[in-house]
Amino acid sequence: MGKIQIDSLHPNNVLEVKNLNVWYNNSGIFNSNSRLKSKIQVLYDLSFSIAHGEILGLVGESGCGKSTLAKAICGIIRNYKGEILHSGGIPQMIFQDPLGSLNPAKSIGWIVEEPLRLKGELDASSRKRRVDEMLERVGLGSQFAGRKPHELSGGQRQRVSIATSLICHPRLILADEPVSSLDVTIQSQILDLLMELGKEFQLSYLFISHDINVIYQICDRMMVMQKGEIIEEGDVAELFDNPSKEYTKRLLYKE
Amino acid sequence: MLSIKNLSITFTNEFAVEAVHDVSLNIAPGERLGLVGESGSGKTMLALAISGLYPRSTTRISGEVLFNGTDILKCSSKELCRLRGKEIGMVFQEPMTSLNPLMKVGRQIEETLKMHTNTPPTRRRELALEAMESVELPDPKLTYEKYPHQLSGGQRQRAMIASAIIADPKLLIADEATTALDVTSQSQIIDLLARINERHGVAILFISHDLSVIRRLCNRVAVMHAGKIVEDSSTQAVFENPKDDYTKRLIAAIPTRDKRRRQT
Numbered sequence: 001m002g003k004i005q006i007d008s009l010h011p012n013n014v015l016e017v018k019n020l021n022v023w024y025n026n027s028g029i030f031n032s033n034s035r036l037k038s039k040i041q042v043l044y045d046l047s048f049s050i051a052h053g054e055i056l057g058l059v060g061e062s063g064c065g066k067s068t069l070a071k072a073i074c075g076i077i078r079n080y081k082g083e084i085l086h087s088g089g090i091p092q093m094i095f096q097d098p099l100g101s102l103n104p105a106k107s108i109g110w111i112v113e114e115p116l117r118l119k120g121e122l123d124a125s126s127r128k129r130r131v132d133e134m135l136e137r138v139g140l141g142s143q144f145a146g147r148k149p150h151e152l153s154g155g156q157r158q159r160v161s162i163a164t165s166l167i168c169h170p171r172l173i174l175a176d177e178p179v180s181s182l183d184v185t186i187q188s189q190i191l192d193l194l195m196e197l198g199k200e201f202q203l204s205y206l207f208i209s210h211d212i213n214v215i216y217q218i219c220d221r222m223m224v225m226q227k228g229e230i231i232e233e234g235d236v237a238e239l240f241d242n243p244s245k246e247y248t249k250r251l252l253y254k255e
Numbered sequence: 256m257l258s259i260k261n262l263s264i265t266f267t268n269e270f271a272v273e274a275v276h277d278v279s280l281n282i283a284p285g286e287r288l289g290l291v292g293e294s295g296s297g298k299t300m301l302a303l304a305i306s307g308l309y310p311r312s313t314t315r316i317s318g319e320v321l322f323n324g325t326d327i328l329k330c331s332s333k334e335l336c337r338l339r340g341k342e343i344g345m346v347f348q349e350p351m352t353s354l355n356p357l358m359k360v361g362r363q364i365e366e367t368l369k370m371h372t373n374t375p376p377t378r379r380r381e382l383a384l385e386a387m388e389s390v391e392l393p394d395p396k397l398t399y400e401k402y403p404h405q406l407s408g409g410q411r412q413r414a415m416i417a418s419a420i421i422a423d424p425k426l427l428i429a430d431e432a433t434t435a436l437d438v439t440s441q442s443q444i445i446d447l448l449a450r451i452n453e454r455h456g457v458a459i460l461f462i463s464h465d466l467s468v469i470r471r472l473c474n475r476v477a478v479m480h481a482g483k484i485v486e487d488s489s490t491q492a493v494f495e496n497p498k499d500d501y502t503k504r505l506i507a508a509i510p511t512r513d514k515r516r517r518q519t
């Protein structure tokens with residue numbers, strides 16, 4: 001069992017991951033099949049860091065462990081070995097499957113406001129203003145505040161998840177396919193928003209995407225993952241010019 | 256085979272949204288039609304109307320959805336159920352919510368066979384494993400025994416695709432079916448869909464924000480904006496010579512590798 005520490009990391013970094021190994025326990029209450037009554041390792045000895053204000057891209061084949069990594073970093077998965085060091089606060093997650101992560105009984109306004117309420121710094125009317133502004137910036141507008149999650153389209157829900165994660169300006173945001181359900185015009189607006197806020201508040205991102213061009217456009221550095229291991233890592237421009245692994249080449253140049 | 260005439264769908268709840276406005280659209284047998292457009296423009300609602308799954312209690316619907324001559328909007332739920340299993344296969348936008356969390360993935364994939372055919376259990380299992388293989392799910396025998404939450408996002412999408420194609424439907428509706436997939440897995444799915452389209456003449460309605468996938472898979476593209484179809488033309492015409500303003504903006508916003516937004 002690993003532990004999340006708050007101090008003892010390099011002052012430039014918002015996150016340091018050291019020798020992270022993650023297993024899934026398949027012997028849950030559901031399974032009786034003996035083949036599955038075992039631990040399966042999905043992440044192998046990952047080590048990397050994210051600096052303040054940095055956008056780190058993460059790419060790799062479906063099922064290679066990207067979401068698992070994000071979940072371990074934000075504490076949803078506790079069954080790991082290794083170290084995860086954060087500076088300042090709990091990272092926010094933008095989930096790949098937004099419907100599952102939004103409280104179905106609450107209104108959009110309530111959901112987006114929740115992180116502000118928990119933080120407890122602003123009074124109700126300032127919170128409301130911040131929520132309306134945030135809904136506007138993700139292209140929804142305050143008229144959506146009264147709706148419930150199931151009363152939105154898939155891409156609108158994804159934007160609620162984005163608004164919720166950004167509203168408190170957390171130091172680190174784990175964005176798991178954050179723009180995959182958006183048409184490219186709104187996608188472009190959201191990417192600009194992520195970068196604007198990043199600049200304004202020194203936010204850092206772990207940015208998971210299957211869209212290599214999006215990674216190229218917004219990330220500083222990127223990591224390539226294959227079957228639970230980081231096989232290549234580096235500055236985006238350099239890596240695109242000069243991928244060393246066959247797998248990376250295929251990923252970057254297969255169209 | 257599918258002919259939508261003047262379809263409008265309006266929510267009757269307090270928000271009174273008109274999700275689909277006077278849409279007419281045809282799909283011929285064996286055609287591969289792409290449906291693209293703004294987030295919230297009504298694509299999913301349109302797909303749900305075709306499969307008879309639109310929210311009846313909170314919407315008012317008008318127009319016709321003729322599937323081989325039968326108006327789907329007038330079908331009883333029993334007729335609809337049969338149509339959906341045998342004739343129309345559907346891949347939903349959010350797999351986690353349309354998969355049953357308490358049922359093994361493999362069982363769910365063979366569900367349509369169980370409901371609508373007399374295929375014996377062992378044969379059903381074989382067919383399910385084959386379908387899982389064809390969508391490139393890893394280790395089908397192992398994945399068969401898993402529950403939906405034990406799959407990755409892209410694996411769940413592929414499980415949905417497997418369950419939609421297993422009973423050889425005449426029309427396959429795929430709503431954002433490859434959104435979470437890396438380029439390699441995406442190519443495999445495109446190839447698979449192209450193959451079943453060519454071999455079995457299955458018509459495909461492919462809804463996606465990923466314009467490069469649409470461009471590779473579809474021979475015709477319809478563009479939706481604010482509940483309306485604003486353009487409906489051959490793939491080549493839409494990409495190379497878009498007529499509508501929204502389509503033009505959409506095509507211009509496709510992420511490329513020409514320029515980085517990030518200056519470091």
Ligand SMILES: Nc1ncnc2c1ncn2[C@@H]1O[C@H](COP(=O)(O)OP(=O)(O)OP(=O)(O)O)[C@@H](O)[C@H]1O
Nearest residue numbers: 024062063064065066067068405406407408409410
């Ligand atoms: N709760 C779980 N129990 C068992 N295995 C799991 C569980 N969740 C995920 N897995 C498995 O772990 C592996 C990694 O899953 P993960 O969701 O991290 O992949 P991913 O890289 O995010 O894929 P995608 O791009 O498809 O979303 C997959 O093979 C998946 O089947």
Ligand SMILES: Nc1ncnc2c1ncn2[C@@H]1O[C@H](COP(=O)(O)OP(=O)(O)OP(=O)(O)O)[C@@H](O)[C@H]1O
Nearest residue numbers: 151153154155156272274294295296297298299300
């Ligand atoms: N229960 C509801 N009450 C009111 N409006 C609703 C409800 N459900 C959906 N809507 C609205 O209907 C419109 C069409 O939704 P639909 O899901 O068809 O969009 P979409 O084109 O599939 O979008 P996306 O690309 O984001 O998935 C949206 O503007 C949505 O907000």
Ligand SMILES: [Mg+2]
Nearest residue numbers: 067096407408
């Ligand atoms: Mg994932």
Ligand SMILES: [Mg+2]
Nearest residue numbers: 153154299348
């Ligand atoms: Mg939709």
